[in-house]
Amino acid sequence: MLAATAMLTACGGGSDSADNPGILATVFGPGEEKQSTRSQLIESDLVFFGVVAADEPVAAQAAEEVLKYGGTAADAAVALALTLGVTMPSMASLGGGGVCVVHDPGKPDTEVIDFIAPPGSPVAGADRPSAVPTMLRGLTALHARYGRQDIRTLLASAEKLARFGFVVSRASARDFQLAAQPLFNDPAARAIFARADGRAPAEGDRLVQPDLANTFSRLRTDGVGSFYKGPFAAKIVDAVKASGGTLTLDDLSGYLPVWQPASLIPYQDQVLAFAPPPAGGGVGGALMWHMLASGDRYRNETEDGRAHLLVEASKRAFAARDRWIYGAQGAVPPESYTDAAIAEKLMSGFDARRATPASSIMPGRPATPENPSGTGFVVVDLVGQAVACSLTNYNFFGTGRVAPGTGILVSAAPGEGDRNALSLGPVVVFEQGYRSFRLAIAGAGGAAAMTATMSVLAESLLGEFTLEKAVQKPRIHHGGLPDVVLAEESVSQSVVAGLRGKGNEVVSVPSLGRLNAAECPLGLDAAIEEIACFVNSDPRGFGLAAEAER
Numbered sequence: 277m278l279a280a281t282a283m284l285t286a287c288g289g290g291s292d293s294a295d296n297p298g299i300l301a302t303v304f305g306p307g308e309e310k311q312s313t314r315s316q317l318i319e320s321d322l323v324f325f326g327v328v329a330a331d332e333p334v335a336a337q338a339a340e341e342v343l344k345y346g347g348t349a350a351d352a353a354v355a356l357a358l359t360l361g362v363t364m365p366s367m368a369s370l371g372g373g374g375v376c377v378v379h380d381p382g383k384p385d386t387e388v389i390d391f392i393a394p395p396g397s398p399v400a401g402a403d404r405p406s407a408v409p410t411m412l413r414g415l416t417a418l419h420a421r422y423g424r425q426d427i428r429t430l431l432a433s434a435e436k437l438a439r440f441g442f443v444v445s446r447a448s449a450r451d452f453q454l455a456a457q458p459l460f461n462d463p464a465a466r467a468i469f470a471r472a473d474g475r476a477p478a479e480g481d482r483l484v485q486p487d488l489a490n491t492f493s494r495l496r497t498d499g500v501g502s503f504y505k506g507p508f509a510a511k512i513v514d515a516v517k518a519s520g521g522t523l524t525l526d527d528l529s530g531y532l533p534v535w536q537p538a539s540l541i542p543y544q545d546q547v548l549a550f551a552p553p554p555a556g557g558g559v560g561g562a563l564m565w566h567m568l569a570s571g572d573r574y575r576n577e578t579e580d581g582r583a584h585l586l587v588e589a590s591k592r593a594f595a596a597r598d599r600w601i602y603g604a605q606g607a608v609p610p611e612s613y614t615d616a617a618i619a620e621k622l623m624s625g626f627d628a629r630r631a632t633p634a635s636s637i638m639p640g641r642p643a644t645p646e647n648p649s650g651t652g653f654v655v656v657d658l659v660g661q662a663v664a665c666s667l668t669n670y671n672f673f674g675t676g677r678v679a680p681g682t683g684i685l686v687s688a689a690p691g692e693g694d695r696n697a698l699s700l701g702p703v704v705v706f707e708q709g710y711r712s713f714r715l716a717i718a719g720a721g722g723a724a725a726m727t728a729t730m731s732v733l734a735e736s737l738l739g740e741f742t743l744e745k746a747v748q749k750p751r752i753h754h755g756g757l758p759d760v761v762l763a764e765e766s767v768s769q770s771v772v773a774g775l776r777g778k779g780n781e782v783v784s785v786p787s788l789g790r791l792n793a794a795e796c797p798l799g800l801d802a803a804i805e806e807i808a809c810f811v812n813s814d815p816r817g818f819g820l821a822a823e824a825e826r
Contacts, residue, residue: 326824327811328352329792330653331367331720333445333820335359336813338433339655342425343824349655350378350422351430353663354415356653358434361411362488363442365685366451366673367651367720370491371516372687373410374667375555375697377538378422379704381660381711381801386540386549386704389418391533392697393670395689396522404675405689406521409503409512411667414533416500421535422661428496435492438683441484444477447818452476455673464519464678465685488683504528515679521686538704539614543569543737546714549704550614556646557666557701557719557726559600559613560593564730566619567592574738580774581628582739587754587761587780588632590727592622594756595638597698631779634759643723643756645694647671652702652718652725654792656809660713660800664702666720670695699725703733712799715743721789724762727753728789736795743795747812751788764788787816794821 326343330336338359339352347355353376360368368374373393379386391414393407419427444452452459452469456476460466468485469477477483494508502508509528516523538549539562548565551558567589568574577585596618599607608618625632650668671688679686688695699722705715717732719725728751735746750766752775761775761782775782796809813819 326352326655326657327794327809327822328356328653328655328824329794329811329813329819329821330356330360331651331790331792331813331817331819332360332364332447333818334363334437334442336653336820336822338437340822340824341433342430343655343657347425347657348422349657349661349663350418351425352655352657353653353665354419354423354427355430355433356655357411357415357665357667358430359437360651360667362434362438362485363445364448364451364651366448366455367649367669368411368667369669369674369685369687370411371409371674371679371684372407372667372669373414374665375551375700375702376414376418376663376665377549377551377702377704378418379549379662379706379713380422381706381713386538386706388536388538388551389414389533390536390555391417392554392700393687393690394531395691396516396527397524399517399522399524402517402520402522404520404677404686405692406516406523406675407670407687407689408523408527408531409684409687410531410533412495412500412503413531417533417535418663427500431492431496435489435496438485438492439489441482444479444481444483445818446479449477449479449481450818451672453478455676459673459676462519462677464680465676468678468683485683487681491682491684504531512679512682512684515682515684516686519675519677519679519686521675521677521679522689541565541614542708545708546705546737547708548733549706551701554697555666555700556597556601556696556698557729560597560726561701561703561730562614563593563596563608563619563622564589564726565733566616567623568730568734569738570616570620574734580771583752583771583775584628584778586727586731586734586752587775588626589623590754591632591634591756592637594643594723594754595634596622598638598644598756601644629778634754634757638756642758644696644698646696646698646722647694648720648722650699650720650725652720652792654702654716654718654794656713656716656794656796656800659802660796660804662704662713662716662794664704664716664718666700666702666718668697668700699723701726701729703729705737707799710799710801710803712801712804713796714799715793715795717791717793719789719791723755724751724753724789727751728791732791732793743793743810744812747791747793747814753788762788790814790817792819792821
């Protein structure tokens with residue numbers, strides 16, 4: 277039997293305990309056997325634990341509720357993603373897609389579910405090319421392999437929020453206010469999202485979406501498969517076409533998500549699991565990691581030296597990734613981007629005293645633009661199952677139009693300008709021997725999502741900062757070409773002066789990237805007795821980091 281439980285897990289900047297913030301400890305009595313399975317832990321009614329961090333608080337709370345009542349991290353991730361389609365359509369929608377890294381200490385492999393949305397087939401008269409809605413099939417695949425709760429229950433939770441309304445958070449209100457003018461040009465979007473006075477929803481308003489609720493109801497009663505085949509699928513196609521989008525029945529019925537092994541990089545007693553191509557953030561992130569970690573480069577540097585190293589690794593990673601995208605001569609093959617020798621070759625010419633001109637690394641080609649729209653979240657349950665996801669509509673509010681009669685915000689077509697999957701790159705870190713969960717990060721914010729993720733990984737694993745301090749630390753970013761370092765306004769003047777002294781052009785910006793992260797530095801699996809876990813939502817946004825306890 278469990279003898280005692282103390283739950284004092286930190287929620288971002290707050291804690292239930294001023295004396296011992298951020299720690300959850302499970303204590304066993306002398307000679308007592310620890311519980312080793314999820315069902316035993318849940319049925320004991322003495323302990324339950326899970327953490328979640330997301331960009332939108334209502335969605336984070338939906339995931340927290342699932343964890344509280346016996347759901348796995350996968351169950352909670354499905355609930356969170358579905359809820360985001362209700363509460364934060366600017367960043368995620370049933371019309372969009374994404375990618376998730378999934379780690380379970382009890383399974384032999386860490387996997388990635390790729391449901392990155394492809395473009396829909398051309399349709400006569402379409403003026404807003406759109407993506408194939410892949411979200412539901414991706415989430416269903418995740419649930420089928422790793423879930424525990426009835427998926428109809430998860431759909432019902434999102435349906436309830438859409439039908440009876442939710443209180444608009446600061447995060448969502450900001451997005452609605454930024455996009456109100458172009459968004460409300462669409463009659464269907466205006467009818468749903470505009471207040472009676474014609475203005476955008478404000479923080480604290482209640483937003484009701486009956487058409488979207490009816491869509492969830494149909495999925496709950498007829499099954500998610502009805503979205504992709506049959507009469508309901510035909511209704512979805514017609515609605516997307518009516519919004520000016522591009523979609524056919526063959527697009528829907530023919531789409532299947534893809535399970536892939538995560539791309540793994542061992543480091544000391546840990547393993548870093550990256551999302552493989554086409555998730556571009558995983559490609560560049562893995563290359564950056566090797567360049568920073570090899571030979572203890574990052575660990576042995578001063579603060580100024582670390583900033584210079586991060587800039588040099590970043591510009592090389594972006595250049596290598598763009599060569600792969602364009603099929604340029606000398607491109608790193610996608611299957612070998614986790615190879616340390618490849619990364620070392622990229623570091624040739626590195627000089628700790630001066631900046632390497634970006635034009636000499638990637639001559640004649642500007643960096644591929646990336647849309648900052650998207651969201652990332654992490655969920656970890658009591659036995660260490662962890663899900664880190666990046667979701668996108670490929671544009672802020674997708675096409676800016678709602679498929680009439682469905683309540684679904686239509687996602688923009690990828691491949692148009694800066695609308696691509698390059699910023700997608702969640703990461704999970706686990707212990708090599710027993711596969712215990714250690715850390716997960718999911719980011720958003722366009723190209724800066726990758727460098728933000730890698731700077732936090734470097735500070736927490738190589739610089740030995742706490743996760744909270746690593747997330748809060750001011751950030752810098754270099755995206756290849758143009759050859760400019762972006763630095764947050766809070767970066768110290770000594771660091772900025774050091775970068776300029778090495779020949780960099782430095783431009784100040786308000787913020788770079790937005791991360792959600794969780795860490796259990798002692799490891800977390802079903803056999804762990806004493807647990808210390810921390811969860812953080814980036815202070816650059818208005819999200820929520822929360823623990824589930826009962």
